[in-house]
Amino acid sequence: MKIRLICVGILKKSPELSLIEEYLKRSRWKIELKELPSRSDLTGDTLKQFEAEQIQSFIPEATPLIVLDERGSTLTSRDFAELFQDFQNTGHSQVAICIGGADGLHQSVRDRASKIISFGKLTWPHMLVRVMIMEQLYRAQQILAGHPYHRD
Numbered sequence: 001m002k003i004r005l006i007c008v009g010i011l012k013k014s015p016e017l018s019l020i021e022e023y024l025k026r027s028r029w030k031i032e033l034k035e036l037p038s039r040s041d042l043t044g045d046t047l048k049q050f051e052a053e054q055i056q057s058f059i060p061e062a063t064p065l066i067v068l069d070e071r072g073s074t075l076t077s078r079d080f081a082e083l084f085q086d087f088q089n090t091g092h093s094q095v096a097i098c099i100g101g102a103d104g105l106h107q108s109v110r111d112r113a114s115k116i117i118s119f120g121k122l123t124w125p126h127m128l129v130r131v132m133i134m135e136q137l138y139r140a141q142q143i144l145a146g147h148p149y150h151r152d
């Protein structure tokens with residue numbers, strides 16, 4: 001499975017970056033992190049539209065897209081793993097995942113999504129969400145492999 005993780009904002013050297021690099025090393029799935037620079041000269045819908053155009057330029061046409069959004073559905077780790085199993089079972093060898101900017105995602109990105117998920121009703125820093133999605137990707141891989149990393 002190839003995963004393209006598209007994120008608005010650039011993560012500099014930090015504990016979060018170290019954790020992400022650790023999960024990248026552990027993963028048997030090929031995970032490509034694509035960071036998009038944010039624009040401080042744009043605001044509101046203009047900024048969301050600009051980010052949407054960048055995001056969508058990195059998603060191949062037939063590739064399923066998972067969007068992280070506070071209005072999305074919450075999943076268990078097993079549900080998340082099954083989502084990837086379903087993509088594989090329907091012939092998809094790659095999936096894109098998108099984490100938008102601080103102002104949220106443009107509706108066009110939400111409309112393009114195969115699945116919109118949330119990490120709950122709490123607000124999380126975008127850089128920490130990257131670590132959380134990387135851990136869940138690793139966990140999903142381990143669940144699908146039958147490895148005891150995930151315990152119910």
